[in-house]
Amino acid sequence: MSGILNSSIGRKFAMALSALFLMVFILQHFAINILSVFSPDAFNEASHFMGTFWAVQYLLQPVLILGVIFHFVMGFVLEIKNNNARKVSYAKNNGSANSSWMSRNMIWSGGFILIFIVIHMIDFWVHEMNVKYIAGDMTGLINPADPGSGFRYYEELVVKFEPIWRVALYCVGFVFLALHLLHGFGSAFQSIGANNKYTKALQGISKVYSIGIPAGFIFIALYHHFTGTH
Numbered sequence: 318m319s320g321i322l323n324s325s326i327g328r329k330f331a332m333a334l335s336a337l338f339l340m341v342f343i344l345q346h347f348a349i350n351i352l353s354v355f356s357p358d359a360f361n362e363a364s365h366f367m368g369t370f371w372a373v374q375y376l377l378q379p380v381l382i383l384g385v386i387f388h389f390v391m392g393f394v395l396e397i398k399n400n401n402a403r404k405v406s407y408a409k410n411n412g413s414a415n416s417s418w419m420s421r422n423m424i425w426s427g428g429f430i431l432i433f434i435v436i437h438m439i440d441f442w443v444h445e446m447n448v449k450y451i452a453g454d455m456t457g458l459i460n461p462a463d464p465g466s467g468f469r470y471y472e473e474l475v476v477k478f479e480p481i482w483r484v485a486l487y488c489v490g491f492v493f494l495a496l497h498l499l500h501g502f503g504s505a506f507q508s509i510g511a512n513n514k515y516t517k518a519l520q521g522i523s524k525v526y527s528i529g530i531p532a533g534f535i536f537i538a539l540y541h542h543f544t545g546t547h
Contacts, residue, residue, distance in 0.1 A: 328395055333508035335388040336501055340526070342381055347530050350537050353474055361468035365457040368445060368470075389431050396424040426497040433490035440477055475545040478538050487538045491531035498527035 349367065352360040367373050448454050460466035478484055502523040 325398070328391060328398070329508045332388065332391045332395060333505040335384050335391065336505040337509075338384050339388055340498075340502065340505075342384075343530060344526075347533055351533060353471055354537060354540050357471040360474075361457075361470050364470035365468055368449070368457065369455055385434065389427065392424065392427050423497060423500060426493045429493045430490065430497055433486070433493070436486065437490075440483075444473075475541050478541040479545060481542070484538050484542045488535050491534045494534075495527055495531040498531070499523070502527050 349360065349363045352363055454461050457468045457470065458464065458466050459469040459472060478487075503519060506519050
């Protein structure tokens with residue numbers, strides 16, 4: 318593995334694989350979250366399953382965390398390597414003539430997304446770890462002593478989106494995600510060699526995914542802010 322990461326092509330390939338893995342996770346995450354708009358019960362059931370099923374908790378969750386860390390670390394490494402390899406600065410080379418704004422600013426959009434992920438994990442993941450593994454409550458119920466109280470996930474989600482500052486932060490975060498994906502989606506497939514005759518199809522899928530999924534998350538945040546109890 319270390320040998321692969323020592324080469325520029327190897328690093329880009331590894332970066333692309335981690336990006337594709339995270340895009341699959343984002344899609345799955347969206348599929349569950351959108352249920353909260355149409356069916357609170359279905360959202361509660363799906364959230365409870367994902368939050369208690371052993372394979373998700375002890376296998377997929379650690380892999381996901383490692384994937385996130387690897388992707389961002391590799392992103393910063395590639396940026397540093399690219400900067401060191403440039404013989405002429407962008408100011409002299411007029412980089413804007415050869416690349417898009419999104420491709421030149423992936424490090425900045427990625428940095429903001431990293432900050433957003435940390436805040437998101439504090440909001441949801443840290444809370445879940447505290448309830449399940451510190452407090453020892455794996456029931457997922459609003460009131461663990463009352464089996465009829467119902468699952469807590471939908472209620473907690475609505476409460477999280479009450480403050481306008483959090484909704485605004487989420488909206489900005491997903492705008493940056495869209496900008497990041499608009500370049501990163503196609504770049505990831507290109508790095509693993511899935512281009513040529515598939516280029517046009519991938520470009521179409523890229524735009525739908527890169528704009529549609531972040532827009533969907535923004536819709537979820539706004540929906541719960543304006544329809545939830547205040």
